[in-house]
Amino acid sequence: MDFLSGILDPITSLNWEVIAQLTMLGLIVVAGPVVVLVLASRGGDL
Numbered sequence: 234m235d236f237l238s239g240i241l242d243p244i245t246s247l248n249w250e251v252i253a254q255l256t257m258l259g260l261i262v263v264a265g266p267v268v269v270l271v272l273a274s275r276g277g278d279l
Contacts, residue, residue, distance in 0.1 A: 272278075
């Protein structure tokens with residue numbers, strides 16, 4: 234069992250809340266230029 238705890242210890246010690254927050258922030262930051270590109274490709278009409 235020590236073998237498994239040695240493998241899983243780095244995974245369980247990660248701060249998953251920070252990873253989730255940074256992921257959501259990245260998605261929001263990427264969404265802005267994507268909307269601009271979609272609008273430009275459609276001639277400005279939603």
